[in-house]
Amino acid sequence: MVYKLHREGKRIIPTFFIILSALLALFHFIIPSEGYWLVLLTILDISAFVFWLMVISFFRWPDIDVKQNENHILSPADGTVVVVEKTVETEYLNEKRIQVSIFMSPFNTHMNRYPISGDFIYNKYHDGKFLVAWDPKSSTDNERNTIVIKNDKITLLVRQIAGAVARRIRWYGKEGDKVNQGDQLGFIKFGSRVDLFLPLDAKINVELDQKVRAGKTIIAEI
Numbered sequence: 001m002v003y004k005l006h007r008e009g010k011r012i013i014p015t016f017f018i019i020l021s022a023l024l025a026l027f028h029f030i031i032p033s034e035g036y037w038l039v040l041l042t043i044l045d046i047s048a049f050v051f052w053l054m055v056i057s058f059f060r061w062p063d064i065d066v067k068q069n070e071n072h073i074l075s076p077a078d079g080t081v082v083v084v085e086k087t088v089e090t091e092y093l094n095e096k097r098i099q100v101s102i103f104m105s106p107f108n109t110h111m112n113r114y115p116i117s118g119d120f121i122y123n124k125y126h127d128g129k130f131l132v133a134w135d136p137k138s139s140t141d142n143e144r145n146t147i148v149i150k151n152d153k154i155t156l157l158v159r160q161i162a163g164a165v166a167r168r169i170r171w172y173g174k175e176g177d178k179v180n181q182g183d184q185l186g187f188i189k190f191g192s193r194v195d196l197f198l199p200l201d202a203k204i205n206v207e208l209d210q211k212v213r214a215g216k217t218i219i220a221e222i
Contacts, residue, residue: 006111008170008187016055020048058145058189060109066182066215070151073115073202074181075217076158077194079104081210089197092122092148093157097197098204100219102212104192112160112185112194113215116219118151120177125169145169145186148181154202154222159195160188 005013027044031037066074083101088094104110125145136218143162148155159168173187190193198204202220206212213221 004061004063005056006059006061007189007207008189009056012189013052013056015061016052020052024048025200037079038158054106056143058106058110061111062109064182064213066113068117070117070153071221072181072218073154073156073196073198073220073222074113075102075212075214075219076112076115076185076196077102077104078108078110079194079212081206081208081212082193083195084204084206084208086200087197088156091124091146091157093155093170093197096200097157098200098202098220100196100198100204100206102196104188104194109214110189111187111214112158113182114149114179115158115196115219116149116151116154116156117179117181118149118154118156120147120173120175120179121150121155122146122148122171123171123175125171126210143169145171147171147173147185157195157197158185159197160186160193161193162188190202 024045028041031041033041056164079102081100082103083099085099086096087099089097123146127143145160147158148164149158150156160171162169169186172184196219198220199222202222203219205218
């Protein structure tokens, strides 16, 4: 699979590099390069390099071939399914739905994709707390962004949720746009969680703890 560097990382990656380089230069200036101190400096150098590689990995962008299908709801995120349950969605739909939540770890890509094609009919950003993403209250209490997409078959609510580390949510569409299944929906810097609220008659194809891929895994069929 070919990976590109996502635009959201083009400022953060150099910034982290400069900060880490400055810290390492300071350590090398004040710590003697001999004996056990040399071992400590080597550990610091390796740790900083590994951390910088992890930062780069947060912003990788997989170039994939999305197979669009109007009867499929594709995964909006890479990660692990942490919730599959019936609930009542109260922000926009105001009805019972099946909630499927996907947790993105630091090792997943963090770009989100549109699960269906249709009209972008609703968008609202909410300030909030930064609870860990697997906390049930994170869906309603955390910083989050809600998007609703509608087509002839379904009205689908997608919610991007920030977690204890992720505190920057980005989305690229606006109300009135036509969006295509598999295209970029947005980005949650350093990961977190994405919730889907599906109709009760949707056929769910995933289960708890299942690994899913954005634009590839079929979450449900309608």
